[in-house]
Amino acid sequence: MSEVDRIPVLVVAGFLGAGKTSLVRHLLAEAQAAGVRVAVVSNEFGALGIDRALLAGADTAPGGVPIRELEGGCVCCELTDDLVNTLEALRREVAPDQIVIETSGVALPYDVQLSLWRPPVSEWISDDLGIVVVNAEQLAEGRDLGPTFEQQVSAADLLVLNQVDRVDEARLPALETQLRALEPDAVIVRAVHGQVDRALLVPPETPRGGRVPRDGHVCGDGHVHERFASELIDVEAGIAPDTLIARLRGLGALRAKGWVETPEGTRLVQGVGRRIELSPGAPPGPEWARRVVVIRRVD
Numbered sequence: 001m002s003e004v005d006r007i008p009v010l011v012v013a014g015f016l017g018a019g020k021t022s023l024v025r026h027l028l029a030e031a032q033a034a035g036v037r038v039a040v041v042s043n044e045f046g047a048l049g050i051d052r053a054l055l056a057g058a059d060t061a062p063g064g065v066p067i068r069e070l071e072g073g074c075v076c077c078e079l080t081d082d083l084v085n086t087l088e089a090l091r092r093e094v095a096p097d098q099i100v101i102e103t104s105g106v107a108l109p110y111d112v113q114l115s116l117w118r119p120p121v122s123e124w125i126s127d128d129l130g131i132v133v134v135n136a137e138q139l140a141e142g143r144d145l146g147p148t149f150e151q152q153v154s155a156a157d158l159l160v161l162n163q164v165d166r167v168d169e170a171r172l173p174a175l176e177t178q179l180r181a182l183e184p185d186a187v188i189v190r191a192v193h194g195q196v197d198r199a200l201l202v203p204p205e206t207p208r209g210g211r212v213p214r215d216g217h218v219c220g221d222g223h224v225h226e227r228f229a230s231e232l233i234d235v236e237a238g239i240a241p242d243t244l245i246a247r248l249r250g251l252g253a254l255r256a257k258g259w260v261e262t263p264e265g266t267r268l269v270q271g272v273g274r275r276i277e278l279s280p281g282a283p284p285g286p287e288w289a290r291r292v293v294v295i296r297r298v299d
């Protein structure tokens with residue numbers, strides 16, 4: 001299976017009320033506008049029942065979003081077999097461009113990601129990203145910040161500080177410092193109503209047909225917003241992995257994806273924040289040889 005046929009998976013975790021569903025809904029709207037088919041697996045008890053209509057209507061509706069619900073336990077520990085079976089069925093029956101797993105409020109994203117590395121799904125999942133949505137107001141008030149919260153945050157690849165419009169802007173840096181103390185390596189982004197730029201939630205676009213990545217765009221409509229831009233970097237042949245990783249980190253890459261030629265051979269590069277990994281893999285076309293797409297913040 002070539003890299004372009006693989007399906008990226010996004011794991012969305014965070015307490016009930018953190019804003020997971022609004023984030024998923026926003027992602028689905030952006031994906032729909034971009035013509036990307038996203039499927040959703042939800043383990044958020046009750047929440048989706050209410051939101052199903054908002055998400056897309058019936059899961060069999062033409063043009064609707066395929067949704068599978070996992071009930072009767074937690075997807076990170078009790079339902080791991082169900083999760084793997086559900087993902088496999090989605091790939092077979094729907095073949096979406098991306099799969100989003102909305103976890104229950106107590107689930108640990110990293111434990112869900114462990115299931116993604118099991119066969120048979122490990123054969124076709126291209127990139128798994130674990131994000132944790134944090135309610136800024138809850139954090140500011142020190143509510144429910146127990147061990148589960150700390151474990152969730154410390155397992156995140158990307159942290160979404162959500163509902164920042166409900167907190168005095170001057171307090172936000174301190175809240176980010178608090179999160180960074182728990183998870184120094186995760187990317188932290190601010191959001192209102194779960195509106196996170198889709199560019200951060202999918203692997204940088206290197207898809208079918210060698211489409212050139214789009215320009216970054218402004219996301220969020222609150223008084224606090226951040227901008228992101230994607231950029232194509234040419235990488236010289238024979239680069240050492242350590243040199244490449246240092247360069248991408250130096251560029252402030254929040255996400256990175258591409259193909260390079262190391263002394264050991266051609267490698268697929270995938271990165272989320274400081275987690276940058278190289279694995280064997282050939283580019284989908286010559287236009288992607290020795291090139292890496294980098295998503296980073298624009299001031």
Ligand SMILES: [Zn+2]
Nearest residue numbers: 074076077107
């Ligand atoms: Zn669990």
